[in-house]
Amino acid sequence: MALQTILRITLFLSLISTGYTQSVIEKADTSVISKIRAEISQNSQVMNLLKNLTDINGPRLTFSPGYTKAAGWVKDQLTGWGVENVKFENFEQVGKGWTIRKFSLTAVGNASFPLIAYPKAWSNGVKGTVTGELIYFDIKSEADLLQYKGKLKNKFVLLNSEREIDPHFQPEATRVADSTLLKMTNATPGEQANRRSTEPSSAALLNYKKWKFLIVEGAIATLEGSRGDGGTVFVMGATYPQSPEIEWDKRMASWHPEAEIKMPQIMVAGEHYNRLLRLIEEKEKIKLELNLEVETTTPVNGFNVIAEIPGTNLKDEIVMIGGHLDSWHGGTGSTDNGAGVATCLEAVRIIQKLGLKPKRTIKIGLWGGEEQGLLGSRGFVKQHLGERLDKTAPWDSISYQPDGEKFQVYFNMDNGSGKFRGINMEGNEGTRPIFRAWFSPFEKDGASTLTPRSTGSTDHVAFNAIGLPGFQFIQDPIHYFQRTWHSNMDVYDHALEADLKQTSMIMASFVWMAANREGSFPRKK
Secondary structure (H helix, E strand, O other), rough: OOOHHHHHHHHHHHHHHHHHOOOOOOOOOOHHHHHHHHHHHHHOHHHHHHHHHHHHOOOOOOOOHHHHHHHHHHHHHHHOOOOEEEEEEEEEEEEEEEEEEEEEEEEEEOOOOOOEEEOEOOOOOOEEEEEEEEEEEEOOOOOHHHHHHOOOOOOOEOOOOOOOOOOOOOOOOOOOOOOHHHHHHHOOOOOOOOOOOOOOOHHHHHHHHHHHHHHHHHHHHHHHEOOOOOOOOOOOEEOOOOOOOOOOHHHHOOOOOOOOOOOOOEEEHHHHHHHHHHHHHHHOOOOOOOEEEEEEEEEEEEEEEEEOOOOOOOEEEEEEEEHHHEOOOOOHHHHHHHHHHHHHHHHHHHHHOOOOOOOOOEEEEEEEHHHHOHHHHHHHHHHHHHEEEOOOOOOOEEEEEEEHHHOOOEOOOOOOOOOEEEEEEOHHHHHHHHHHEEEHHHHHOOEEEEEOOOOOOHHHHHHOOOOOEEEEOOOOOOOOHHOOOOOOOOOHOOOEEEEEEHHHHHHHHHOOOOOOOOOOOOOOO
């Protein structure tokens, strides 16, 4: 039996079981979709947009000059297309900017070689070139700290054990298999909960004491072996050691204006890190030379880039698309999330190019601070749409602002550059007939799967948190988590042009149909 036949049978049974009755005949706007498809086929700009976001305006670290530069370029593009009310809009958080100006790390001595490595964001720099001996800081209990007393000053310190490097017998890049899509279709809706314990664990307490010990003892820098292989380095923010007894919402991140990182923290490619460990095990005297010049800029407000295509007779109702503009610093932020930003920009460009006039207002939100905890999207939702008043379950007290009362739907992209395969319905069964109709013109493009599952960890969560319909598309992973996510290999070369043309086509079509659909978009009951 063909997969599409199975999916339709599953849909029919699901509608019976949920007792859903449809008052609006859902349909896709095939006339406009044909125009969108033609524009992408003949005049796609998505890769040019991505090239500017990455090669020219990347990386885009939150609060940093690189982010501001990229946001300015985005604003100019939107303004040039005739999009209205293009603006930078602050959110509550203030953070310090950080940029690498110069960096090198070299092993010297009997074994001399340059290391593939990247400093963690918001690490402090050093003056000139600093040389020091390398040691392995092997700590399994608090008692082990005593053996290093007085031995770490002016030393480079290896923090973790050998990284496992295995050959790749299975393909690294993959697409979602039909069997997996079928399982997603038949899945049972489930709530996602991210709970953090407020009780300090023994491991967390030991880790805190390790970091404080390193600072007090005067180590030059810490080195950690990155996961992955092939010279790929996965790198994020520096560790700012704080007691695990401090509640999560009261801790300071490394970007906080008052957080002072006391020494450089460096991630090293797994193969090079392992070599350093082996040389130490062989009693080789290894020294490292570090050159790290960074620029830490005055703390500023984080901000989003917001713009709109005004609606006509339903202009007070809002439909929205978006993705996060910020990135980490090891690469240029191509698959995370230049691809999502380029897709949304291309969708807006196409609607403007075709001269389409939506009934509802179409907004685009390009968020700052997603990598620091959805700061931008949560700030926008709180400022414009509403907020939860309760702090504990059952999470049923929401105060909506006027725009929140009339808000319709938000579509997000933030899972790499792979093509769309369908959508996560977030347990909102009322959307099933809508999405089934809207995806019908895109079955031949590989996108038709509807799963009741929820997915987390990106900006649609901010909308769902106050009961507004927010959705993340199902995407082919390609080698997102294996190679590019938060790594030095998150660069333009790993984005797929054919896939991004498809995501742009669907994003433009969905936001257009949402802007013109009869009746309000259903909210989760």
